Amino acid sequence: MTSVKRSRLTSPPWLFAAPALVVYALVVLYPAASGVVYAFTDWSGIGQDMSFVGLDNFATLLGDEQATGSIGNTLLLTVAIMLVQNGVGLLLALGVNAKLKSRALLRVIFFAPVVVSPVMVAFLWKYVYNPDPSAGLNGLLGLQVDWLGDPSVALWSIAGMVVWQYAGYSMVIFLAGLEGVPRELHEAAMIDGAGTFQRFRYVTWPLLAPAVTINLMLSTIGGLKLFDQVFAATNGGPGYATETLSTVLYKQAFVFGKFGYSTAVALVLALFVAAVSLVQVYYLRGREVTA
Amino acid sequence: MTDLRNARVSRGQFFRMMGGLAVAAAATACSTKPQTTATTGGQPAATELKFVGVADQKAPMDKLVAAYQKVKPGVRLTTSFAPTDQVQTSVRTQLGAGNAPDLHVVYPGNGSAMSMSQIAKAGLLADLSDQAWTQTIPDGFKPAFQLDGKTYMHSAGSTVIGAIYNKKVFEKAGVDTLPTTWSEFLAACDKLKKAGLAPIALGAQTPWVTQLITYALVPSTVYAKDPTFDDKQLAGQADFAGSGWREAMEMYLELQKRGFFNDNPNGTTFEQQISLVATGKAGMAIQVSAVLPDFRKAAASADDLSMFPVPGADRADAVWIPAGVVVGLGASAKGANAAEAKAFVDFLGKQESINAWAETISAIPLTQDASSAIDPAVQSFLPFTKDRAVPFMDQRWPNAEVQPVHFAVVQELLAGKSTIDEALKKMDEAYQK
Numbered sequence: 076m077t078s079v080k081r082s083r084l085t086s087p088p089w090l091f092a093a094p095a096l097v098v099y100a101l102v103v104l105y106p107a108a109s110g111v112v113y114a115f116t117d118w119s120g121i122g123q124d125m126s127f128v129g130l131d132n133f134a135t136l137l138g139d140e141q142a143t144g145s146i147g148n149t150l151l152l153t154v155a156i157m158l159v160q161n162g163v164g165l166l167l168a169l170g171v172n173a174k175l176k177s178r179a180l181l182r183v184i185f186f187a188p189v190v191v192s193p194v195m196v197a198f199l200w201k202y203v204y205n206p207d208p209s210a211g212l213n214g215l216l217g218l219q220v221d222w223l224g225d226p227s228v229a230l231w232s233i234a235g236m237v238v239w240q241y242a243g244y245s246m247v248i249f250l251a252g253l254e255g256v257p258r259e260l261h262e263a264a265m266i267d268g269a270g271t272f273q274r275f276r277y278v279t280w281p282l283l284a285p286a287v288t289i290n291l292m293l294s295t296i297g298g299l300k301l302f303d304q305v306f307a308a309t310n311g312g313p314g315y316a317t318e319t320l321s322t323v324l325y326k327q328a329f330v331f332g333k334f335g336y337s338t339a340v341a342l343v344l345a346l347f348v349a350a351v352s353l354v355q356v357y358y359l360r361g362r363e364v365t366a
Numbered sequence: 367m368t369d370l371r372n373a374r375v376s377r378g379q380f381f382r383m384m385g386g387l388a389v390a391a392a393a394t395a396c397s398t399k400p401q402t403t404a405t406t407g408g409q410p411a412a413t414e415l416k417f418v419g420v421a422d423q424k425a426p427m428d429k430l431v432a433a434y435q436k437v438k439p440g441v442r443l444t445t446s447f448a449p450t451d452q453v454q455t456s457v458r459t460q461l462g463a464g465n466a467p468d469l470h471v472v473y474p475g476n477g478s479a480m481s482m483s484q485i486a487k488a489g490l491l492a493d494l495s496d497q498a499w500t501q502t503i504p505d506g507f508k509p510a511f512q513l514d515g516k517t518y519m520h521s522a523g524s525t526v527i528g529a530i531y532n533k534k535v536f537e538k539a540g541v542d543t544l545p546t547t548w549s550e551f552l553a554a555c556d557k558l559k560k561a562g563l564a565p566i567a568l569g570a571q572t573p574w575v576t577q578l579i580t581y582a583l584v585p586s587t588v589y590a591k592d593p594t595f596d597d598k599q600l601a602g603q604a605d606f607a608g609s610g611w612r613e614a615m616e617m618y619l620e621l622q623k624r625g626f627f628n629d630n631p632n633g634t635t636f637e638q639q640i641s642l643v644a645t646g647k648a649g650m651a652i653q654v655s656a657v658l659p660d661f662r663k664a665a666a667s668a669d670d671l672s673m674f675p676v677p678g679a680d681r682a683d684a685v686w687i688p689a690g691v692v693v694g695l696g697a698s699a700k701g702a703n704a705a706e707a708k709a710f711v712d713f714l715g716k717q718e719s720i721n722a723w724a725e726t727i728s729a730i731p732l733t734q735d736a737s738s739a740i741d742p743a744v745q746s747f748l749p750f751t752k753d754r755a756v757p758f759m760d761q762r763w764p765n766a767e768v769q770p771v772h773f774a775v776v777q778e779l780l781a782g783k784s785t786i787d788e789a790l791k792k793m794d795e796a797y798q799k
Contacts, residue, residue: 120479123488206630223633224570226778314777331766
């Protein structure tokens with residue numbers, strides 16, 4: 076086969092991809108690029124009045140207590156969700172990967188919350204988090220906690236509902252990873268006298284590295300841009316206790332009518348998410364091994 | 367059967383197929399739905415108008431749209447309603463994109479991103495000044511309806527903030543006469559508390575509910591002493607921190623300190639607040655009269671509930687009340703059916719329409735005639751509306767940031783995470799933006 080023919084076979088099928096790429100460019104790339112332009116303007120979101128303000132929006136962001144405060148909340152939420160969601164997801168995956176008769180049913184049950192709308196989950200959990208001592212989680216656990224109304228608890232309550240919803244998602248990715256661990260490696264380890272924990276530590280865990288990478292990256296991105304659950308459950312309150320970067324940029328655009336500034340916040344958030352994701356993938360890929 | 371897997375498409379055929387698809391897609395995208403379609407049997411087909419409003423507007427709009435269909439069968443009005451924040455998001459996006467609905471919700475005055483002033487300034491609201499009803503707007507309400515002397519919004523009247531109370535609960539607790547001074551109000555709360563009930567239900571998890579107690583008190587602590595406070599504040603000669611707002615915040619927190627609210631107000635929603643009063647677990651809720659129908663629906667009997675003005679002063683004659691213009695609607699200036707949309711607003715401006723709208727939401731009609739019916743529950747507010755009432759405070763604030771800051775600082779105060787000094791400082795900072 077000539078090199079010309081070979082290169083035709085290996086080059087991407089651009090012609091076939093063209094329609095999809097055009098739609099993608101119109102629906103995703105063009106609005107995103109427009110957003111970047113608006114970040115340097117003072118547009119209110121309505122009307123034609125708009126002027127370029129250079130880097131003013133970004134300078135304002137540095138001195139905006141509400142926005143900078145929300146960065147702390149966003150990071151705390153992200154770390155909590157990332158650790159707990161993946162911890163619970165891994166335990167669930169190990170559980171339903173065992174030889175249980177009901178494992179197919181359990182997989183469905185644990186995954187079910189993922190397909191529910193996040194807003195619906197937030198409304199459901201508002202009932203679960205009813206502050207009445209005889210209702211919801213308080214009634215079940217015999218507590219008197221104001222889950223969403225106490226500023227020192229509300230952020231963790233939101234993390235709890237997010238973990239409840241997405242632990243099943245992490246579970247499915249870990250399960251896919253567990254399916255790829257060769258049985259013979261476990262058998263060899265057993266012959267060498269390895270116990271259950273040692274087999275997990277030295278056989279399963281290293282081979283799960285790709286699944287860990289994907290799960291950590293997805294949960295980090297999800298945590299950093301968390302909006303629906305916060306908006307529906309607390310709207311950033313009480314006070315500013317659960318305000319995240321996403322709720323701040325929403326309010327700036329649609330409540331305060333500062334579309335340009337809001338877009339600047341969104342741009343910073345997008346760059347931050349991209350940077351964190353790249354660093355995370357670079358670091359985690361380094362520890363991946365194959366069987 | 368043709369084996370599809372082996373079917374081949376030449377490059378030329380592929381381009382022709384894609385070209386056809388692209389043309390079809392472009393034709394679909396560029397076509398617009400004709401607003402007035404061809405006639406059928408000599409009858410013109412319906413002109414379609416679209417209205418997007420907030421949930422509070424559903425009941426009166428349903429009633430008046432049905433009435434309008436009878437007057438103008440050639441116009442078909444489709445309506446959709448959603449909570450305030452969702453409407454604010456979708457309508458502002460449509461306004462920005464230039465495809466706003468023909469008619470949409472508009473908030474009176476200034477101080478909200480969907481307020482009359484903000485949208486009219488952008489040139490997106492039709493001028494309604496040539497309609498007869500605009501000549502009858504009371505002078506005190508004109509800033510809520512007008513910008514630079516032109517009317518851009520319709521509203522059916524005014525609503526008041528006061529205490530929605532459960533008569534049976536008050537009777538059971540021995541509160542025989544309604545309080546007319548702050549001391550009497552505290553004494554009534556005390557009696558309710560001693561009867562084992564929450565005197566005041568507060569659903570502060572719902573942001574807009576947080577503002578109502580300060581709004582109920584500020585007319586007495588600020589405007590009764592200085593009716594020109596708003597003008598002075600706009601001119602930079604007054605601020606929140608140095609005004610009766612401080613006293614109102616102290617009174618708010620005094621209610622909490624005395625244990626007059628339900629447990630965990632920051633974790634309680636507006637819906638739970640309604641339930642607490644309607645089911646007799648709480649004596650009253652400080653609320654806007656427009657939601658009285660919601661309380662009545664939740665109660666065993668609608669007659670169990672009524673309202674009284676919250677006395678924010680220790681002399682009955684020094685008590686003022688908040689009476690704001692009801693959330694209204696405007697016609698899009700850029701819509702293809704602007705003339706028909708304005709005609710509907712003109713219909714809403716007729717006295718019988720104003721009466722019907724006001725009656726549905728227990729409001730005080732904008733203008734009144736012999737057939738105007740005022741809900742008995744708000745009758746006790748009428749003596750105040752002549753010279754001891756002020757519009758809701760946010761309607762004269764200069765930007766949309768002060769109100770959300772007010773919500774947030776009240777939640778922080780209730781949670782004990784802030785002080786009145788810090789709260790008022792934040793509000794002043796937001797006012798200056």
